[in-house]
Amino acid sequence: MKKTLCIICIITLALTMVNVMSCATFSFHATESRQVPDDFLGISPDRSPLQEKDYALLDELGVTWTRRTLRWSGVEPEPGKWNFDYWDKYVDNGKAAGKKLLITLGFDNPYLYKDRKEHRDLTEKELPFFLEYVEKTVLRYKGRVDAWEIWNEPNLHFWRGSDVHFFDLAKAAAQRIREVDPTAKIVSAAFWRTPKKFIRGMFETGAMEYVDAISFHPYALNPRGAVKLYDNLVKILDDYGFKGEIWSTEVGYPTSGVYPTRVNEKNFPGHIVKTIAGLAARGSKTVIWYELQNDNNKGQEPSKLNSEAFFGIVYPDLSYRNGAYAYRLCARYIAGSEYVPAQNIPQFITALFFRSKGGNILILWSEKPLKAQLVIDGGIVPYVHSIDSSAPPLSAPDALTITHTPIFLTWEGDAAGFQLIYPLINKNQ
Numbered sequence: 001m002k003k004t005l006c007i008i009c010i011i012t013l014a015l016t017m018v019n020v021m022s023c024a025t026f027s028f029h030a031t032e033s034r035q036v037p038d039d040f041l042g043i044s045p046d047r048s049p050l051q052e053k054d055y056a057l058l059d060e061l062g063v064t065w066t067r068r069t070l071r072w073s074g075v076e077p078e079p080g081k082w083n084f085d086y087w088d089k090y091v092d093n094g095k096a097a098g099k100k101l102l103i104t105l106g107f108d109n110p111y112l113y114k115d116r117k118e119h120r121d122l123t124e125k126e127l128p129f130f131l132e133y134v135e136k137t138v139l140r141y142k143g144r145v146d147a148w149e150i151w152n153e154p155n156l157h158f159w160r161g162s163d164v165h166f167f168d169l170a171k172a173a174a175q176r177i178r179e180v181d182p183t184a185k186i187v188s189a190a191f192w193r194t195p196k197k198f199i200r201g202m203f204e205t206g207a208m209e210y211v212d213a214i215s216f217h218p219y220a221l222n223p224r225g226a227v228k229l230y231d232n233l234v235k236i237l238d239d240y241g242f243k244g245e246i247w248s249t250e251v252g253y254p255t256s257g258v259y260p261t262r263v264n265e266k267n268f269p270g271h272i273v274k275t276i277a278g279l280a281a282r283g284s285k286t287v288i289w290y291e292l293q294n295d296n297n298k299g300q301e302p303s304k305l306n307s308e309a310f311f312g313i314v315y316p317d318l319s320y321r322n323g324a325y326a327y328r329l330c331a332r333y334i335a336g337s338e339y340v341p342a343q344n345i346p347q348f349i350t351a352l353f354f355r356s357k358g359g360n361i362l363i364l365w366s367e368k369p370l371k372a373q374l375v376i377d378g379g380i381v382p383y384v385h386s387i388d389s390s391a392p393p394l395s396a397p398d399a400l401t402i403t404h405t406p407i408f409l410t411w412e413g414d415a416a417g418f419q420l421i422y423p424l425i426n427k428n429q
Contacts, residue, residue, distance in 0.1 A: 026228055028274075028350045030281040033340050036354065039064040039100055040280065040335040041327075042288035044250065047295065047316070050090065055097035057318050058292075062331020066094060067249055067288045069104040069152060072133045073118070079111055084140060091144050100146040102249065102288070104190065105134055105173065107151070107158065121161025122169050130169065131176050138180045147185040148177055149215055149249065153192040163198060167205040174210035190215040190249050194232045203240045213245040213285060219252075219261055223274035226251055230282045245285035251275060252290035257307025269326035269388040270365070270405045272313075276330040277352045277363050277406075281339040289313065289327060322388040329385055329408055333361045346422055349402060358412055364420075365406040371399045371424055374409070377417035382409040399424060 042065025048054050050066075058066070068090070076082050094101050110116045112126050122130050138148060150173045152158050154166050170189055177184050188211045191199060202208050214237065218229040233246065253263040253271050263271050272289075279287050295309035296302055297317050302309050313323040337354035345351045348368050354361040362374070362382070374396065376382060383393035385408040396409060 026224065026231075027347075028224065028227060028278055029341060029345075029352070030283070030339065031341055033338060034281065034283045036280045036334055036337050036339060037285060038336040040284075040286060041065070041276070041331045042067060042100070042102065042286055043313075043327075044068070044288060044291040045293070046291055047293040047312070050093060053318065055093070055099070057314065058097070058099065061313075061324060061328050062335065063099070064335070065100045065102055065146075065286055065288055067102040067104065067149075069106055070137060071107060072105075072130065073107075073109045073111075075137070076109065076133060077111070082136065084137075087141075091141055095144055101144070102147045102149060102187065102286075103137075103141070103145050104149040104152050105137065109133075119161075120157075120159050121165060123161070123165055124168070127169060127172060131172055134173050134176050135180050138177050138184065142181045142184075147187050147213075149187040149190055150174060150177075150211075151189040153217065154189050155195040155198045156192040163201055164205075167201055167207045170202060170207040171205065171209065174207070178210045185213070186211045187213045187215045187247055187249070190217055192217050193219060194229050194236065196232075196236055199233075199236050200239075203242075208240075208242070211244065213247050214242065215247045215249045217250040217290075218248055218279070219250070221261055222263075223271055223278055226275050227278040227282060230279060230284065234282075246283065248279050248284045248287045250288060250290040251279070252311045254307035254310040256301075256304050256310040258305050259307035262307060262310075265322065267405070268321070268323045272323050272326040273330060273363060273387055273406045273408060274365070276327070277334060277354075280330075280334050280337075280354070281352050294321065320390075325389055326387045329387060333359075333408075333410060337361060345420055349420065349422070351420065353418075358414070360411050360413070362409045362418070363406050364400065364402050364409070365404055366402045367404050369401070369403045370422060371401055372420050372422040373399055373424055375419050375421060376411060378413070380411050380413060382411040384409055 041062060043063045044067050070087055075084050107120060108118050108122050110118055113119060150170050159166050174186050177186055188208060194216060216233055218226040220226040220229055253261050255263060255265050255268055276287055291311045293314055293316050294312035297315045313321050313327050334354055337356040340353050340355050342351040342353040349364060349366045352363045382396045384396045385393045387408055400407060
C-alpha cells in the first residue's frame, strides 16, 4: 500500500471486510501440524536507507527477508540509458548482511508516453520494453536476489489497464525470468487481499505457469480477518491444484490515519502477535511485515490523516515502537518451530501451540475475559513474556487472566503435554 491509495479504495476496503467478519463459523486454530520455516519473517524497509546500523537493527529484530520494488523508471530513466548503481549497492549490502532479498519488478516507464507519466498499463506495444528491463535486471543479479515478484497489487490502483493485459504481462515476465535464470524463485504478482476473479484469470490464462509461489497481502480490520483471507486464498488455489507456496508479502496495521485497518497503540503489539502466529499456523511460507519505520520520530508526527506514516514498528531514529517487541518475540520463538494443534481447549479460548528444539511456545487469548490454570506435564512452570516492552520474562502465576491481549508463554524441555483448566475450581468449597 502506498500514499496514493484513494478514498474509493478505502471505502471498498471497509465494505469488503464486513463480509470477512460475518463468518460465524471461523476458527483461528489450524487443524494440521505445520513446520514454520527458519526464514519465516521479513520486513518492508521502504523508508530506511539500509545502512550498517539499519542492518544491525534487522538482526536484532530477527528479520530474514527484505522486500523492495526495483522500479523500471529508476534504472532506465531514458531509453537505453541504464543505471543500476543504487541497486548494486542495495544488493551488495543486503547479501553482506546475510539477508534474503525479495525484489518486486514494476512498473511502466514514463518515457514510453508523450505525457511522460506512468499509465500503469502495458499493452502488446510496450511489453517488449518491459521484458528487456526484466531480463537486464534478473541477469544482473542472477544468483544474488533470492526471489522475484512480478508487480505489486495489480488488482488495486498499481495497475490501471485491462486484466487481460496484465495476465499477458505476468506470463511473459515469468517466462523471461525462467529463461534468464532457470533456478530463479518466481513469486506471482502480489494480490491485494484475495480477488477471486482476478486470481482465476491468472490461472486460466497460463499466467501462473512458471511461478513457484503465490504472493498476497492480507490487509484486514484485525488478525482474524487477515487469517480468514489466507483461508479464502487456499480455497481458490485448491480449485486449480496449486501445490506451491503462499507468501504473505505485506501485512500490517497503521496506528493512525483514515485507513479502516488502523489500530490503537495499545492493541498494536497484540495484533502483530496474533497475525504472525495465525499465518504461521496456517502455513504461510513467509510473512513480510509492512513496515519497518514510521515517517517521523516520536513527538514529530505528521498529519493524523496520513495512515501510511504510521505502519512502522520503529521510528526513523531506530528507537522501538511497542510493536517492535512483539515482532522480535515472534521472530525469536515462532520462526523455525512446528505448529501443533492444541487439544481440549474451550472454544472461546484461542490457543496456538508451537514446538521448537528443546522448547515450547503457547499463545493464548480470549475475547471473553476469564481466569484459567495452565497445567504442564511434569509440573513445569512456564514463563510469560512481555509483548510490548523489553521486560524480562516472569514465571507464570497459578491462574492466568486471559483477555483479548495475547499471553506469550514459553517453557523448555521436550514435554509438550498441557491442559487449560477452566472454569477454575474454588478450593475453599
